[in-house]
Amino acid sequence: MRELLAQAWTVARKDLVLEFRTRTAVLSAVVFTALVLTVFNFGRDPTAVAATDLAPGILWVTFTFAAMLGLNRAFQLELENGALEGLLAAPLSRVSLYWGKLVANLVFVGVVEAVGLPLFVLFFDVPLGHALLPLVGVLALATLGIVTVGTLFSAMVIRTRFAELMLPVLLLPFLIPPLVLAVLATARLLAARPLSESLAYLKLLAAYDIVFLGVATMLFRYTVDE
């Protein structure tokens, strides 16, 4: 177990250093998020629909698409110079490889969300108040679910034709449950309802995370091995 985690961290750290070196991907994702939030502002009639009514949906649709951008490049960078083959030939457990990629993707999406959330609060004048902490919990649970499935699928699509299009087509049906649950929970939190009302959604989100983390950990090796 120690060995598994140490190797996973080696892979994750390498990805994060690469990400930090180039910065283009994460910067693009941040700009994309800001742009989508801006575009959504024009997608409603300000005299008819209050910004707060649409806010939870806008937040989650934006984050879902931003996450997809990040996931698309997760394994793309391993194809450059055939590094993926090197990883597969190394004494590296496939579980470690998956977890390492998962952690790097979580950090990537987490950074984008950390910038996106304040922008969202600013643009849509959301009364965050004391809902911040529970909202971060919702963010964490839903993001884990999205990235868990997304990392598995992004390993698969790099060997198919039209990888950039294939990922969203395969992934979006899987993102509906986390999206729905996160929107429901966010709406209740932003309406200053007690946390207990959102507890059922959070539990279901956690169940989704556990099920797919387990399934993806077991299935990952079938997506990379030749």
Add this chain to the structure above:
Amino acid sequence: MLWAEGLRHAFGRVVALDDISFHLGPGQTLAIFGPNGAGKTTLLKVLAGLLQPQAGAAHVDGGRRAIGWIGHQSQLYAHLTVRENLLFWAALYGVPRAERGHRADAVLAPLGLAERAGQPVGALSRGWVQRAAIAKALIHDPAVVLLDEPFTGLDLAAAAALRTQLAALRGAGRVLVLATHNVDEGVELATDVAFQRTGRFVHFAPRAARGATEIAEAYRAAVAHA
């Protein structure tokens, strides 16, 4: 050290490996010559544990950790420096943290890479990248080194440096497997010579005292006939 037993593999109806068996002990160097598409790369991938053969089995004492593999691509990350790449692969191959720096120095110096260790791989020219790729394959001091067309892109000086290093490895009791389509390359390093054609070893014998020209003639005859 290294066994291959009845290896068979086909991609669709293209036969890449056809009943290949051999055994190599410490200090032996096998040079495999064959035209493009003979299945040399497939053989090395099977030996490296990258590809599960459809029949037969390959075994290396010490498993993946004991294998160094140089493929057609460098397996290096363009945005990391040569040294960072080496440290990453050393970590994956389980080289203890305290020794990684020394190991990197030990493989960089003989290849003339010491001065370029701080440069990103993406900034190096083809020949230097190939030297860095060789350094990567040797970083964990493997007992078995698999080289797939290692002389590609090397100038005379670099090729000489590589030959010297391979001779040193052989002298240290390492097992080398060298696959190339060019009979002039690496013949003098070999203790054993094989000719591969459409997946089959059409010739497999100790080199004995045969020189490059003699081998080249035998190769032309064998490949033309089979």
Add this chain to the structure above:
Amino acid sequence: MNLVRKGRVITLLGLGLLAGVYVRALAFTPVERLQGPAQKIYYLHVPAAIWTEMAIVLVGLAGIFYLFLQDPRLDRFAEASAEVGTVFATIVLTTGPLWGKPIWGTWWTWDARLTSTLLLFFLYVGYLLLRSAITDPALRGRYAAVLGICGMCLVPFIHLSVYLFRTLHPQPIILKPGPPSLPASMLITWLCSVGAFTVLYVGLVTQRYGLSLQREAQGGIGG
């Protein structure tokens, strides 16, 4: 060839049975008091929905066994099952609005059950697209199995989350705790239609299975 013909016979049998069910439904089963004749579509809609879901579960189970046994027959079955599932999902998605217009007053609503079928439809389409994007049969089988297994695990989450989102749909009448609240004659008609759809599923899958076998044989000789 043989399998395709067999599949065709079973499919025709299923269609015949379904026709029989409808003769019974239109002529001998009472008209529902509130919904009127529109309720008759129920005998098509609900069995198709049941088999849409059964098909994805079978795709997932076949995937699990394929990863262990590497038997190409399992992969071929999964493909056939997914194709038939797509057709059944299409039936649900067309009969739903046909019933919805007179009863709900709208062709489409984001009702929980209709939405989950739509998502299953997208899942099937994605599965078939992924298959078409990979040429190597072993890799295709492996990736399809991974996606199929994930899809199977997704079904309960789709149900729960979409249900939580909102629902207008008539509550389950038969598959619910306690005795069914359907008159006995309607229940029998419904059970017959489920049977007919089961035969249809088997027939169509056999046909598709046979066809993919043929395609493979032709590929083996021609290219």
